[in-house]
Amino acid sequence: MSEMSALSRKLIQNLAETLSKQVKHFNKTEAECLIQLFNTLLGEQTERKAPNGLDRGKFRNILHNTFGLTDDMIMDRVFRAFDKDNDSYISVKEWIEGLAVFLRGTLNxxxxxxxxxxxxxxxxxxxxxxxxxxxxxxxxxxxxxxxxxxxxxxxxxxxxxxxxxxxxxxxxxxxxxxxxxxxxxxxxAFGSCLPEAKCIQAFEQHAFQDTPSP
CATH class of the missing domain: 1.10.238.10 (EF-hand)
Structure with a gap:
Protein backbone atom coordinates (compact mmCIF):
# COMPACT_ATOMS: atom_id res chain seq x y z
CA MET A 1 0.00 0.00 0.00
CA SER A 2 1.55 3.32 -1.01
CA GLU A 3 2.04 6.03 1.56
CA MET A 4 -0.42 8.24 -0.30
CA SER A 5 -3.33 5.80 -0.27
CA ALA A 6 -2.66 4.93 3.38
CA LEU A 7 -2.82 8.63 4.16
CA SER A 8 -6.05 9.16 2.26
CA ARG A 9 -7.50 6.09 4.00
CA LYS A 10 -6.70 7.71 7.35
CA LEU A 11 -8.31 10.96 6.18
CA ILE A 12 -11.39 9.07 5.03
CA GLN A 13 -11.66 7.31 8.40
CA ASN A 14 -11.38 10.60 10.27
CA LEU A 15 -13.95 12.25 8.03
CA ALA A 16 -16.28 9.25 8.39
CA GLU A 17 -16.02 9.48 12.16
CA THR A 18 -16.86 13.20 12.16
CA LEU A 19 -19.73 12.88 9.69
CA SER A 20 -21.29 9.84 11.35
CA LYS A 21 -21.51 11.89 14.56
CA GLN A 22 -23.08 14.87 12.77
CA VAL A 23 -25.48 12.96 10.54
CA LYS A 24 -28.18 10.64 11.83
CA HIS A 25 -28.86 7.26 10.21
CA PHE A 26 -25.31 6.21 9.16
CA ASN A 27 -22.71 4.57 11.36
CA LYS A 28 -18.98 5.19 10.89
CA THR A 29 -18.44 2.20 8.58
CA GLU A 30 -21.35 3.19 6.37
CA ALA A 31 -20.18 6.80 6.25
CA GLU A 32 -16.75 5.53 5.19
CA CYS A 33 -18.29 3.47 2.35
CA LEU A 34 -20.27 6.49 1.16
CA ILE A 35 -17.16 8.70 1.19
CA GLN A 36 -15.30 6.12 -0.88
CA LEU A 37 -18.19 5.93 -3.32
CA PHE A 38 -18.21 9.73 -3.51
CA ASN A 39 -14.47 9.71 -4.33
CA THR A 40 -15.02 7.12 -7.05
CA LEU A 41 -17.83 9.17 -8.60
CA LEU A 42 -15.70 12.31 -8.37
CA GLY A 43 -12.92 10.53 -10.24
CA GLU A 44 -15.30 9.68 -13.10
CA GLN A 45 -16.33 13.29 -13.69
CA THR A 46 -15.27 14.81 -16.96
CA GLU A 47 -14.87 18.26 -15.47
CA ARG A 48 -11.42 17.76 -14.01
CA LYS A 49 -11.06 21.34 -12.85
CA ALA A 50 -13.89 20.94 -10.35
CA PRO A 51 -12.59 19.01 -7.38
CA ASN A 52 -15.11 20.63 -5.05
CA GLY A 53 -17.87 18.09 -5.51
CA LEU A 54 -20.28 16.27 -7.78
CA ASP A 55 -21.62 18.48 -10.52
CA ARG A 56 -25.24 18.64 -11.60
CA GLY A 57 -24.79 16.30 -14.58
CA LYS A 58 -23.09 13.57 -12.57
CA PHE A 59 -25.59 13.84 -9.75
CA ARG A 60 -28.56 13.71 -12.10
CA ASN A 61 -27.15 10.52 -13.64
CA ILE A 62 -27.08 8.97 -10.18
CA LEU A 63 -30.65 10.10 -9.43
CA HIS A 64 -31.82 8.67 -12.73
CA ASN A 65 -29.78 5.47 -13.10
CA THR A 66 -29.42 4.47 -9.45
CA PHE A 67 -32.55 5.86 -7.82
CA GLY A 68 -35.02 5.67 -10.70
CA LEU A 69 -36.04 9.34 -10.78
CA THR A 70 -37.25 10.41 -14.22
CA ASP A 71 -38.59 13.95 -14.06
CA ASP A 72 -36.08 16.63 -15.13
CA MET A 73 -37.62 19.40 -13.05
CA ILE A 74 -37.78 17.24 -9.93
CA MET A 75 -34.19 15.99 -10.38
CA ASP A 76 -33.02 19.58 -10.61
CA ARG A 77 -34.89 20.40 -7.40
CA VAL A 78 -33.45 17.35 -5.60
CA PHE A 79 -29.98 18.54 -6.63
CA ARG A 80 -30.75 21.90 -5.05
CA ALA A 81 -32.10 20.26 -1.90
CA PHE A 82 -28.79 18.36 -1.51
CA ASP A 83 -26.69 21.41 -2.44
CA LYS A 84 -27.26 23.30 0.82
CA ASP A 85 -24.69 26.05 0.17
CA ASN A 86 -25.87 26.66 -3.42
CA ASP A 87 -22.41 26.44 -4.97
CA SER A 88 -23.64 24.10 -7.75
CA TYR A 89 -21.64 21.16 -6.43
CA ILE A 90 -22.52 18.41 -3.96
CA SER A 91 -19.72 18.27 -1.38
CA VAL A 92 -18.95 15.08 0.51
CA LYS A 93 -20.80 16.40 3.59
CA GLU A 94 -23.84 17.38 1.49
CA TRP A 95 -23.72 13.93 -0.15
CA ILE A 96 -23.90 12.12 3.20
CA GLU A 97 -26.43 14.51 4.77
CA GLY A 98 -28.64 14.30 1.68
CA LEU A 99 -28.45 10.51 1.42
CA ALA A 100 -29.29 10.15 5.13
CA VAL A 101 -32.74 11.64 4.48
CA PHE A 102 -33.06 10.24 0.94
CA LEU A 103 -32.38 6.64 2.00
CA ARG A 104 -33.33 6.44 5.67
CA GLY A 105 -35.14 9.63 6.61
CA THR A 106 -37.90 9.68 9.20
CA LEU A 107 -41.34 10.77 8.03
CA ASN A 108 -40.61 14.23 9.47
CA ALA A 189 -48.16 14.33 -4.50
CA PHE A 190 -46.35 16.55 -7.04
CA GLY A 191 -43.84 14.08 -8.47
CA SER A 192 -41.48 11.30 -7.38
CA CYS A 193 -38.57 12.85 -5.53
CA LEU A 194 -37.63 9.95 -3.25
CA PRO A 195 -36.28 6.56 -4.35
CA GLU A 196 -38.42 3.44 -4.22
CA ALA A 197 -37.60 0.82 -1.60
CA LYS A 198 -36.07 -1.56 -4.16
CA CYS A 199 -33.67 1.16 -5.40
CA ILE A 200 -32.63 1.96 -1.83
CA GLN A 201 -32.02 -1.71 -1.12
CA ALA A 202 -29.93 -2.17 -4.28
CA PHE A 203 -27.90 0.98 -3.58
CA GLU A 204 -27.21 0.02 0.03
CA GLN A 205 -26.25 -3.54 -0.91
CA HIS A 206 -23.81 -2.14 -3.46
CA ALA A 207 -22.45 0.69 -1.29
CA PHE A 208 -22.20 -1.27 1.95
CA GLN A 209 -21.35 -4.70 0.49
CA ASP A 210 -18.10 -5.09 2.41
CA THR A 211 -19.49 -4.01 5.76
CA PRO A 212 -20.60 -6.41 8.44
CA SER A 213 -24.30 -5.99 9.06
CA PRO A 214 -25.05 -4.35 12.42
Missing part, protein backbone atom coordinates in the same frame (compact mmCIF):
# COMPACT_ATOMS: atom_id res chain seq x y z
CA UNK A 109 -37.37 14.54 7.53
CA UNK A 110 -39.01 13.31 4.33
CA UNK A 111 -41.88 15.77 4.68
CA UNK A 112 -39.37 18.61 4.99
CA UNK A 113 -37.30 17.30 2.06
CA UNK A 114 -40.30 16.92 -0.27
CA UNK A 115 -41.68 20.32 0.69
CA UNK A 116 -38.31 21.94 -0.11
CA UNK A 117 -38.24 20.15 -3.47
CA UNK A 118 -41.76 21.27 -4.36
CA UNK A 119 -41.40 24.88 -3.17
CA UNK A 120 -39.85 25.91 -6.49
CA UNK A 121 -39.15 29.56 -5.65
CA UNK A 122 -38.23 28.94 -2.01
CA UNK A 123 -40.83 31.31 -0.54
CA UNK A 124 -42.18 28.82 2.00
CA UNK A 125 -45.36 28.00 0.06
CA UNK A 126 -46.34 25.65 -2.75
CA UNK A 127 -48.49 27.83 -4.99
CA UNK A 128 -51.07 26.84 -7.61
CA UNK A 129 -48.54 27.76 -10.32
CA UNK A 130 -45.85 25.56 -8.78
CA UNK A 131 -48.25 22.62 -8.50
CA UNK A 132 -49.32 23.15 -12.09
CA UNK A 133 -45.71 23.19 -13.37
CA UNK A 134 -44.72 20.07 -11.46
CA UNK A 135 -47.83 18.07 -12.31
CA UNK A 136 -47.61 19.10 -15.95
CA UNK A 137 -43.98 18.03 -16.01
CA UNK A 138 -44.66 14.64 -14.39
CA UNK A 139 -48.00 13.83 -16.03
CA UNK A 140 -47.52 15.13 -19.55
CA UNK A 141 -46.35 11.74 -20.82
CA UNK A 142 -49.48 10.05 -19.49
CA UNK A 143 -52.07 12.54 -20.72
CA UNK A 144 -53.40 11.94 -24.20
CA UNK A 145 -56.20 14.48 -24.47
CA UNK A 146 -55.90 17.58 -26.65
CA UNK A 147 -55.67 20.10 -23.83
CA UNK A 148 -53.96 18.49 -20.83
CA UNK A 149 -53.71 21.90 -19.11
CA UNK A 150 -57.40 21.84 -18.17
CA UNK A 151 -57.08 18.39 -16.60
CA UNK A 152 -54.03 19.52 -14.62
CA UNK A 153 -55.81 22.66 -13.41
CA UNK A 154 -58.67 20.47 -12.17
CA UNK A 155 -56.19 18.21 -10.41
CA UNK A 156 -54.57 21.22 -8.70
CA UNK A 157 -57.98 22.29 -7.34
CA UNK A 158 -58.70 18.75 -6.09
CA UNK A 159 -55.34 18.66 -4.30
CA UNK A 160 -55.86 22.11 -2.79
CA UNK A 161 -59.27 21.07 -1.52
CA UNK A 162 -57.67 18.10 0.22
CA UNK A 163 -54.46 19.72 1.53
CA UNK A 164 -55.07 23.47 1.96
CA UNK A 165 -56.31 23.52 5.55
CA UNK A 166 -56.28 27.29 6.03
CA UNK A 167 -57.97 27.92 2.65
CA UNK A 168 -55.54 30.56 1.42
CA UNK A 169 -55.16 28.98 -2.02
CA UNK A 170 -51.62 27.69 -1.46
CA UNK A 171 -49.88 25.10 0.70
CA UNK A 172 -47.84 26.23 3.67
CA UNK A 173 -45.46 23.81 5.35
CA UNK A 174 -48.02 23.11 8.08
CA UNK A 175 -50.75 22.39 5.48
CA UNK A 176 -48.43 19.97 3.71
CA UNK A 177 -47.27 18.30 6.92
CA UNK A 178 -50.81 17.88 8.24
CA UNK A 179 -52.06 16.41 4.95
CA UNK A 180 -49.17 13.94 4.68
CA UNK A 181 -49.59 12.80 8.30
CA UNK A 182 -53.24 12.05 7.59
CA UNK A 183 -52.49 10.38 4.26
CA UNK A 184 -48.87 9.29 3.74
CA UNK A 185 -49.38 8.80 0.00
CA UNK A 186 -49.58 12.59 -0.39
CA UNK A 187 -45.86 12.85 0.50
CA UNK A 188 -44.97 12.73 -3.20
Missing amino acids: EKIKFCFDVYDLNGDGYISREEMFHMLKSSLIRQLTEEDPDEGIKDLVEIILKKMDYDHDGRLSYSDFEKAVREENLLLE
